[in-house]
Amino acid sequence: MINLLVVGTIAYDSIETPFGKVEDVLGGSALHFTNAASFFADVGIVATVGRDFDLAAIGFLSERSVDIKGISIDEGRTFRWEGRYGYDLNQAVTLKTELNVIEQFKPKVPDEYLGADFIFLANIDPELQSHVIDQLKRPATVVLDTMNFWIENKFSALIEVIKRVDMLVVNESELREITKEYSLVKGAKKIMELGPTCIVVKRGEYGVLMASQDELFLAPAYPLEEVFDPTGAGDTFAGGFMGYLANVGSVSQDTIKQAIVMGSVMASFNVEDFGINRIKRLEYNEIRERYKAFKKCLHFGDIEFR
Amino acid sequence: MINLLVVGTIAYDSIETPFGKVEDVLGGSALHFTNAASFFADVGIVATVGRDFDLAAIGFLSERSVDIKGISIDEGRTFRWEGRYGYDLNQAVTLKTELNVIEQFKPKVPDEYLGADFIFLANIDPELQSHVIDQLKRPATVVLDTMNFWIENKFSALIEVIKRVDMLVVNESELREITKEYSLVKGAKKIMELGPTCIVVKRGEYGVLMASQDELFLAPAYPLEEVFDPTGAGDTFAGGFMGYLANVGSVSQDTIKQAIVMGSVMASFNVEDFGINRIKRLEYNEIRERYKAFKKCLHFGDIEFR
Secondary structure, eight states: OOSEEEEOOOEEEEEEETTEEEEEEEEOHHHHHHHHHTTTSOEEEEEEEETTOOGGGGGGGGGGTOBOTTEEEESSOOOEEEEEEOSSTTOEEEEEEEOGGGGGOOOOOOGGGTTOSEEEEOSSOHHHHHHHHHHOOSOOEEEEOOOHHHHHHOHHHHHHHHTTOSEEEEEHHHHHHHHOOSSHHHHHHHHHHHSOSEEEEEOGGGOEEEEESSOEEEEOOOOOSOOOOOTTHHHHHHHHHHHHHHHHTOOOHHHHHHHHHHHHHHHHHHTTSSTTHHHHSOOHHHHHHHHHHHHHHHOOOOOOOO | OOSEEEEOOOEEEEEEETTEEEEEEEEOHHHHHHHHHTTTSOEEEEEEEETTOOGGGGGGGGGGTEEOTTEEEESSOOOEEEEEEOSSTTOEEEEEEEOGGGGGOOOOOOGGGTTOSEEEEOSSOHHHHHHHHHHOOSOOEEEEOOOHHHHHHOHHHHHHHHTTOSEEEEEHHHHHHHHOOSSHHHHHHHHHHHSOSEEEEEOGGGOEEEEESSOEEEEOOOOOSOOOOOTTHHHHHHHHHHHHHHHHTOOOHHHHHHHHHHHHHHHHHHTTSSTTHHHHSOOHHHHHHHHHHHHHHHOOOOOOOO
16 A cells, blocks of 8 residues: 655656766656655656657565556656766756657546655656645645746646645745745745745755745755765655654654655765665665764754853 | 963955945954854953044953953954855855955064963964974963965965964865875875874864874864855854863863864854944854754664664
8 A cells, every 4th residue: 555656757868977977877856755755655657758668677666655556657768868967967958859659648647546645746747746646535635846947938737736735846946936035934925925825935955945834954965075976866855854753754854854864865875876786775774874974964053152 | 361362363344245235344364263253251352443543342242351452453454355255155266355453463472371281273374383383481382273365375484373373263275285195094194193193174164183193083064054254264163162172171082073173163153243233243143053953963873782
């Protein structure tokens, strides 16, 4: 029985960083998300792939209680993305996007997924995100991601779906673009006026800021010596974040903060190798160890005042 | 008896931000530093001003145990800086720099300052920074700041003075420029090979990363709703940081981390008004309150593992 549902993309990515180059490696928001979340929750994926997709290559997910029957194999080629990073790995330059099967994607949630208490709507057309919410039959915690393309091209559909979700997880540049506020705190407040009660702002190598009605929370990113490939770090963060929430089964302020830390831990692994490779070979014990190391980097004891 | 010595600049700044514009307000690295540090330590300033400088305007510092007899009043006009910020307040555009009396500045440390255990060499010519170290007669914790101008124009003098100090406090772009390493962790290690045992990397609105031989430490910046004027935030950070160290009188790893948090708290006030205004009118109790609020933003309890 799955407790976490993700609707998003599965892709073949071609990536160039200062450290190397790969072609047609597994990627896409739903896959990065699931790869991370599967350490904590029973995940169901809704996504589309083309006839060219090698399903055996994601067989390893079944060993982690991932249900892939929501992946529909459609006529055409799998979605492809090609991008390049310079030394400043915060910004990808998109070289090519081939939508392929994505163009006709109309997500259908299998009945057995409708009982999930946690739903992640990864970055796809906001109209399709609303279409997923339409299919839900019981209350669930729905978390939304998006990207600049939809902000610029489907703004009103995006605002409509934002009104229907519980949390928004976006990059700081996306929050600024949606709200026209430079201040993240002010921007988060504007989004909360629309409905969501919690805004999680991803700041790449600088970590995460969370704003809710009563609280602000800051988590830096784990300080790695080398970042190899940041592709999918945001979705991996979301996977750790929501996997943790689904596992605990609650969304208290404390749980949300802990989930953000877990998301940050998972993202720190993702960037250590191309595509999904690092988290594919990750062991649960490594998560525990990195969390300990991370926590050590954040500890400073108590300041004495006169 | 002073326990903290700063050598740097006193300036008249003209600043334009999206929120307003001021002319010839008090500024400069030594003044921002002292303004913050004076809440914690007995500070002595070594700096130069011109005949046009209104000493009465910094009279308020005397009430905070600041010794200003190290300020020499020299023939000519006071150093002036003119800058503008856009909505991205991380980057100032320098419109004009008038060195004036700074051009002939040859810092002379008064004998009574030579007993200080903590010395901050704010951003001035690295040859002058070395000249200050030459005057010291007993071991002290010496902390160095610099800027891109010296990295580009006096690189070998800068490396020579880095070899002679205990800690380096720089912006992330400066660390990258000095070390030619994009990774801050790698860059910090390169600096430590030269001599300093602790590198404090300022990342503006994203906070601070500290690296020492055995530890990494991360402190986000306090999440303000509005940033009004970031001029002097780095020196204010350094003032809170070193004021705290000088007050505690030790440089253990824990003290350094707490001092970084205190520096971040002080910097969060500095950006709330133009120039030194906010910290000039700051009350000690506000520091305590902001620290509490800051600490709340960083707390996330303990993650449960299976």
